[in-house]
Amino acid sequence: MLAQLIALDWGTTSLRAYKLGQDGQVLEQRSLSSGIMQLPKAPRVVAGRECTNGFELAFDEACGDWLDAQPDVPVIACGMVGSAQGWHEAAYRDTPANVASLGTSLHTLRSTRGVDVHIVPGVIQRSPLPNVMRGEETQVLGVLQNLPSDGGDDLLIGLPGSHSKWVQVADGCIVHFDTFMTGEIFAVLSEHSILGRTQQRGAPFDDAAFDRGVQVALSADGEIGPLSTLFSARSLGLTGELRASAQPDYLSGLLIGHELSALASVQRRRRNSVHLPSIILIGNTQLCTRYSRALDACGFARVTLAEQATERGLWQLALAAGLITANPSR
Amino acid sequence: MLAQLIALDWGTTSLRAYKLGQDGQVLEQRSLSSGIMQLPKAPRVVAGRECTNGFELAFDEACGDWLDAQPDVPVIACGMVGSAQGWHEAAYRDTPANVASLGTSLHTLRSTRGVDVHIVPGVIQRSPLPNVMRGEETQVLGVLQNLPSDGGDDLLIGLPGSHSKWVQVADGCIVHFDTFMTGEIFAVLSEHSILGRTQQRGAPFDDAAFDRGVQVALSADGEIGPLSTLFSARSLGLTGELRASAQPDYLSGLLIGHELSALASVQRRRRNSVHLPSIILIGNTQLCTRYSRALDACGFARVTLAEQATERGLWQLALAAGLITANPSR
Known part of the structure; x- marks a missing residue:
């Protein structure tokens, strides 16, 4: 043809x-x-x-x-x-x-x-x-x-x-x-900050660690914002509450959770409504899977993927x- | 002796x-x-x-x-x-x-x-x-x-x-x-992210650029949080509204502004009062000067430095x- x-x-x-x-x-x-x-x-x-x-x-x-x-x-x-x-x-x-x-x-x-x-x-x-x-x-x-x-x-x-x-x-x-610089911030923190030093990378996706990060961002503890909660990726490791192999996905969940929590607040304020819009996601399948999980936790009910x-x-x-x-x- | x-x-x-x-x-x-x-x-x-x-x-x-x-x-x-x-x-x-x-x-x-x-x-x-x-x-x-x-x-x-x-x-x-990881995040973003690529470093402290960053963090535009506002250090450069030499101090003001805005909210919630506590700062003089300026903008009225x-x-x-x-x- x-x-x-x-x-x-x-x-x-x-x-x-x-x-x-x-x-x-x-x-x-x-x-x-x-x-x-x-x-x-x-x-x-x-x-x-x-x-x-x-x-x-x-x-x-x-x-x-x-x-x-x-x-x-x-x-x-x-x-x-x-x-x-x-x-x-x-x-x-x-x-x-x-x-x-x-x-x-x-x-x-x-x-x-x-x-x-x-x-x-x-x-x-x-x-x-x-x-x-x-x-x-x-x-x-x-x-x-x-x-x-x-x-x-x-x-x-x-x-x-x-x-x-x-x-x-x-x-x-x-x-x-x-725009949110979440992905780049995740990358530079993992590669160049103290948080990366204790991370063990390359493990398969740890959904429980990811969801835990999302929940911290959405909780009352998360209201202090990502500049502060990020430190928990280190302190939970120091106290033996977060394995080295779980740290990358915990950090990913924490950052994406803060992004979506802020997005939900802004959407509610702009629309002057508690109702959240439907979502269409475009992009890399693995990343969209992470965002879908976190969107669900944030109360965005209808999420579809575009191809x-x-x-x-x-x-x-x-x-x-x-x-x-x-x-x-x- | x-x-x-x-x-x-x-x-x-x-x-x-x-x-x-x-x-x-x-x-x-x-x-x-x-x-x-x-x-x-x-x-x-x-x-x-x-x-x-x-x-x-x-x-x-x-x-x-x-x-x-x-x-x-x-x-x-x-x-x-x-x-x-x-x-x-x-x-x-x-x-x-x-x-x-x-x-x-x-x-x-x-x-x-x-x-x-x-x-x-x-x-x-x-x-x-x-x-x-x-x-x-x-x-x-x-x-x-x-x-x-x-x-x-x-x-x-x-x-x-x-x-x-x-x-x-x-x-x-x-x-x-x-804890807030503000200083380390500033360093890794400046050295390893896209924000650093357009920064011209080494200029004397640009108080106007710093204060502008603080004001963005404290404004209604800042409510979306640092993961999003950080991108303005790039987009203001792209539109010619922020010189390369002003970008480091703008970014510094933005991050410190978000830290202190979150701190003020948390303090008011914990104390169940609109009243903010007095502050004593300990540390490097140049950094304390930045924090003093930003604390003032956030409404922390009484700030002293410890020696x-x-x-x-x-x-x-x-x-x-x-x-x-x-x-x-x-």
Whole structure:
């Protein structure tokens, strides 16, 4: 089957390439480690010319053969590839943002092989404090496509990760979002702080230790906040109440519990209601499993997982940009 | 003047030695970098014998000449030297703890040169979550000595540091304390997270940037908690609203602001009163200056700084232990 679109999800540490056919069907997909911070370095011939540019090299590895076979297929990309440290900066678009506003704001660069690459801009929310996303907007739009048009008001879309995002939508638009640095804080504390020194890593997921961390964050003891409760990952070890192998998941539960406890408070305040919204999670399955457990403990009753959000979002944006047309063969 | 006591404040990264005379007067003091995690390694002759033990070597550097001159002067030490990773473990004593209970629980080891070293135990609070201190208990006791006996009830003693401690006292006893990992979190985020990548460090203290961080933590925007507001140190940089050179002090203000905001809430809840206690700060002058600014912004009205807390505390403990007697020459 002929490709209609090549879609790239190009982040800091990875590059995923999708060859999409009619209606956005995934014909083939690849995952490379050539994120923008770990691009290939060895010079190679690309389209008949010696090439040393890491972005060109990674692009060629990801989809050069697909383009050799079908040189005219359009290419779209989202993620950190459009940041100031990326291949070509695609300036942020303000909230509210939707498929139409982002799809008509793609930034185009001409690659060495003569193919245009259309880069999706990130989204910025200017107040109260500035907040930015790059890549997540595409995933959110991919999920919204499958929802009824009035389905967003009682909904919150969560994207767990190094910097997790919680996105409110209305009428198909991204209207507000919050960022939590939970994943990165977990990583730097585990690798570089005193908490990591007594951790024994690499054990299978310890659900009891994770749930215990969540419960501490949600308890009256947790009201003092994560800067203080974090120390319990050490003190419980010192008193023999937390095994070294349980410490990583306890710490993970503690941090995710504080994130979701704060999120629940903020949601109740913003909505002026005790009622919590339904949640759709997008992301890595293992991480979404952790967040699902903790969301449940926080009282978020309806949690579902979204699939293929990125490729669907890139397909919708390419349609909105006029790079492709719906049902071209009909 | 003859020494009555050699007092050592022996932590993770430093070793301070005090030669104390009558009434605890400081006759001489030294500061070495031989904390328990950076002990000397080069073998040397100590008391006529080849010595390779890092604790013995550091001890000899710190006060060997004082002991040569006065072999019978008693020696007391507090801090991480008494931890499981220290020279000799001095098991924690439970709260409530005071000069009498700690002074009669010193752990004694015989050094290579035949001198006894008396190590002060740390203090543990078993519930709600376990909490520990080692070294800070001595400083708190040094401060309490100078207070009227009924002066503790409306008082909170703060010890800013990598792990700051906030200690409640009553009737000369340490009755409750909280730990915040603020200082260590600031250090690991600055050195190892994405926030550090855009920081320009080494500038003089930027009080406006620090105060701005404190205000964000205390504002309605800060209610979402530090896991989220931390990202503003990056996003304000991306939007050109926070210079690279202002980012370290903004981050410092943000974290200290969250610590003190949580502390104020907890104090009001525990005391069941809107009234906040008086504060005595113990520690590094520059860090105490930061905390004083932020405490003021949080509504803690009366803040004073304590001096010579460690050496006074060690003197009191040595008296309680019977290592020395008050006014020996009278």
